[in-house]
Amino acid sequence: MGPLTVWPVTGLPEVRAGDDLAGLIARALGADPLRDRDVVVVAQKIVSKAEGRVIALSSVEPSARARQMAEEAGRDPRVMELVLRESRSIVRFERGVLIAETHHGFVCANAGVDRSNAGAPDAVVLLPLDPDASAARLRAELGDRSGADVAVVVTDTFGRAWREGHVNVAIGVAGMLALKRYAGQFDPDGYELRVTEIALADEVAAAAELVMGKLDRCPVAVVRGLELPGSDETAQTYVRPKEKDLFR
Numbered sequence: 001m002g003p004l005t006v007w008p009v010t011g012l013p014e015v016r017a018g019d020d021l022a023g024l025i026a027r028a029l030g031a032d033p034l035r036d037r038d039v040v041v042v043a044q045k046i047v048s049k050a051e052g053r054v055i056a057l058s059s060v061e062p063s064a065r066a067r068q069m070a071e072e073a074g075r076d077p078r079v080m081e082l083v084l085r086e087s088r089s090i091v092r093f094e095r096g097v098l099i100a101e102t103h104h105g106f107v108c109a110n111a112g113v114d115r116s117n118a119g120a121p122d123a124v125v126l127l128p129l130d131p132d133a134s135a136a137r138l139r140a141e142l143g144d145r146s147g148a149d150v151a152v153v154v155t156d157t158f159g160r161a162w163r164e165g166h167v168n169v170a171i172g173v174a175g176m177l178a179l180k181r182y183a184g185q186f187d188p189d190g191y192e193l194r195v196t197e198i199a200l201a202d203e204v205a206a207a208a209e210l211v212m213g214k215l216d217r218c219p220v221a222v223v224r225g226l227e228l229p230g231s232d233e234t235a236q237t238y239v240r241p242k243e244k245d246l247f248r
Helices: 021-029 043-050 063-071 077-085 131-146 200-210
Strands: 007-010 039-043 054-056 086-094 097-102 107-109 123-125 153-159 163-175 179-181 197-199 220-224
Touching: 007 107, 007 200, 021 039, 021 043, 021 131, 039 043, 039 131, 039 200, 043 123, 043 131, 043 153, 043 163, 063 077, 063 086, 063 097, 077 086, 077 097, 107 153, 131 153, 131 163, 163 179, 163 200, 197 200, 200 220
Parallel strands: 039 153
Antiparallel strands: 007 220, 039 220, 054 123, 086 097, 097 107, 153 163, 179 197
8 A cells, every 4th residue: 555645625605504515515616527436425414404404502491400410510401402412322411411212323422413514503513314324325426526436534523431532433434445355364473463453444434533633624635646446335334333342
């Protein structure tokens, strides 16, 4: 594998419900067209905005449970209500921190409900209903416009259970491997690897965040030089079944 290039796609406008996201990205790319095997990394926020997943808090009526939990945590009960609606289950609620399993199967803070970069005052952004479908649709539309066979990774920022700090991860994947598997291969000393699986799309997401940032209004990046075959894997590959989880 040769060098990788990662660059931000700048100049995108504020995305609104119903916007042609592929068209906006294609126009922002301008004279630097996509090539085969490029990976287009897209922040979840603009995908959710285009799909109408921005909720005005004034439209939310909190339940009794949401009010009680919000009081315990010192949080807005309307936001807590949306977190509960977006959750399949509550994994942990302690010291004001709420970790939920989303309906997609992701385990993350607040079920992905986020007030930052919402594009409107007193509003929150929810995760896409089906981030893998969003990635597949965007991949097809970008391919139609560019003629290139690209991959798409939709990202969000997750915390980590055993380490401080946050990192971008893939919540939607289309056109590339999610996991690079080494089981059955041998290291230079002849030792057979049995377990190692590299979260490749997560690594792409994390690399892209280095040029996207959180406050720079740059929700798209392109990764070039990742010489890997295409794949039908999705971000659901990352969802660990509860029966295999040692901590739930």
